[in-house]
Amino acid sequence: MPQASAESWNWVSHLSPLDESKLHPETMQAMSESGWTPDRCIAVDAPLGELEQMGFTFAPYVRAVIANMYGLKIEPASEEGGEFGNYEPLIIRPEIIRRHRSVAEFIDAELGGTFAPIGLWLSSSYVFLESGGRAVGYLDGLIWQLGESFEAALNLMVRADKPLECVYVRPGRRPWPPPRP
Numbered sequence: 001m002p003q004a005s006a007e008s009w010n011w012v013s014h015l016s017p018l019d020e021s022k023l024h025p026e027t028m029q030a031m032s033e034s035g036w037t038p039d040r041c042i043a044v045d046a047p048l049g050e051l052e053q054m055g056f057t058f059a060p061y062v063r064a065v066i067a068n069m070y071g072l073k074i075e076p077a078s079e080e081g082g083e084f085g086n087y088e089p090l091i092i093r094p095e096i097i098r099r100h101r102s103v104a105e106f107i108d109a110e111l112g113g114t115f116a117p118i119g120l121w122l123s124s125s126y127v128f129l130e131s132g133g134r135a136v137g138y139l140d141g142l143i144w145q146l147g148e149s150f151e152a153a154l155n156l157m158v159r160a161d162k163p164l165e166c167v168y169v170r171p172g173r174r175p176w177p178p179p180r181p
Contacts, residue, residue, distance in 0.1 A: 016038035016039070016040075016068055017061060017064035017065050017068055017150075018038075018065070018068070018150065018151055018154075019149075020038065022149065022151035022152070023151050023154060023155065024155050024158075024159055024161070026077040026078070026158065027077065027154050027155050027159060029077065030074050030075055030076070030077045030158045031069075031072070031074055031154070031158070033075070034072045034073055034074045034075065035072060036068075036069060036074075038068075040068050040069070041067050041068060042067055042068075042071060043067075044063065044066050044067045044070050047070075047094065047095045048063060048066065048094065050095070050098070051094060051095060051098055051116075051117070054098060054101055055101045056094075056101060056104060056116055056117065057114050057116060058116045059114065059116070059130075059131030060131075061131055061132075061133065062116045062118070062129045062130075062131060065118065065129060065150060066092065066094060066118055069092040069118075070092055070093070071092065071093060072090075072091075072092045073089045073090075073091050073092075074089055074090040074091075074092075074154075074157075074158060075089045076088070076089065076158055076159070076160065077158050077159050078158075078159045078160045078161070079160065084122070084160065084163070084164055084177065085160075086122065086157075086159075086160035087122075088121065088122055088123070088124075090119060090120075090121045090127070090154075090157045090158065091119045091120045091121070092118055092119040093119050093120070094116065094117040094118050094119060096117075096119060097117035097119075097120075097126050098117075100117070100126060103126060103128075103138055104116065104117060104128060107128055107136060107138060107143060110143065110168050111130075111134075111136065111143070111167070111168070113130040113131070113132065113134065114130060114131060115128035115129065115130045115136065116128060116129055116130075118135075121137060121157050122137065122139075122157075123139055124139070125137040125138060125139035125144070126138045126139065127146070127153075127157075129150060129153075133147075133148070133149045133150045133151075134147070134148055134149070135147050135149075135150050135152075135153035136167070137164075140170075140173075141169065141170025141173045142166055142168065142169060142170070142173065142175065142176060143166070143167050143168035144164045144165060144166055144167065145165045145167045163177060163180075164176075164177055166179075
């Protein structure tokens with residue numbers, strides 16, 4: 001089935017907000033094992049409504065991704081790769097980050113865009129998704145670019161198939177991983 005871009009995504013005309021052709025077979029397998037299917041749709045109005053009352057904004061594409069993947073715990077297919085050990089699952093539960101609106105505002109200001117929480121990943125880092133599909137991780141003053149598309153981010157978080165790219169470092173802190181020479 002052809003997929004729309006993140007910007008033009010419409011729930012009525014597409015079952016899944018993800019472009020499956022951009023997902024590695026190992027990523028698809030891990031997602032399937034977690035309970036994901038392309039037509040999966042969980043009612044998320046209540047948890048997202050509470051987060052919206054706290055000031056978070058969920059663009060239609062982000063809301064669709066969350067509805068399609070809510071509650072999943074996607075285990076890593078590869079634990080070693082790039083420059084980091086990938087020993088923890090991706091957990092899609094945006095309410096886990098409910099107390100961290102200031103982090104979303106900080107990421108919005110530093111990177112531009114409107115980022116919404118979607119869950120947790122490596123070392124309990126917060127995962128945020130932007131309306132255009134760009135995904136980032138945040139932990140302790142560091143922001144990592146996880147993917148320009150959510151599919152690329154899923155491949156990274158499941159497969160550890162490339163190094164993490166630190167795109168922001170809080171003053172006084174060292175980047176992790178360190179920049180490549």
